[in-house]
Amino acid sequence: MEEKKGVERFSISVEPDLVSEFDSIVERLKLNRSKAIQQAMRLFLSEHYWSEIKGESAGAIVVVFDHSIRLAEDELTELQHSFREVINSVLHIHIDERNCLEIIAVRGKAGKVKELTEALEKSKGVKQIRYTIVAIE
Numbered sequence: 001m002e003e004k005k006g007v008e009r010f011s012i013s014v015e016p017d018l019v020s021e022f023d024s025i026v027e028r029l030k031l032n033r034s035k036a037i038q039q040a041m042r043l044f045l046s047e048h049y050w051s052e053i054k055g056e057s058a059g060a061i062v063v064v065f066d067h068s069i070r071l072a073e074d075e076l077t078e079l080q081h082s083f084r085e086v087i088n089s090v091l092h093i094h095i096d097e098r099n100c101l102e103i104i105a106v107r108g109k110a111g112k113v114k115e116l117t118e119a120l121e122k123s124k125g126v127k128q129i130r131y132t133i134v135a136i137e
């Protein structure tokens with residue numbers, strides 16, 4: 001690693017397909033690789049920081065699931081009941097005949113919220129999960 005004018009240079013190894021996909025978005029956004037990598041690193045830090053803390057956190061979890069899969073909705077409801085200490089509210093949207101989207105508002109111990117995100121990831125019928133959680137110490 002070489003230090004230069006308050007910035008640090010480092011090299012990384014990346015699959016060529018990922019690099020070309022990355023570069024095309026970087027070009028479209030009129031950024032450069034360094035700026036884009038810095039944004040990605042900040043996003044990575046904000047996505048992981050909250051789950052490392054011991055204190056309180058709050059945010060929203062968005063889950064897309066297929067309710068036509070047997071017991072998927074039951075499992076999700078049961079899971080949410082067992083995490084009621086950190087779930088403040090849930091908004092359910094019927095996307096189409098099969099798919100539903102739920103926005104789960106959470107507030108509580110970061111460790112417990114992390115447990116919930118992990119359990120949702122493993123839950124039956126869940127296709128996608130995204131979350132924005134912040135530390136609120």
Ligand code: NI
Pocket residue numbers: 067092093094095099100101
């Ligand atoms: Ni629905």
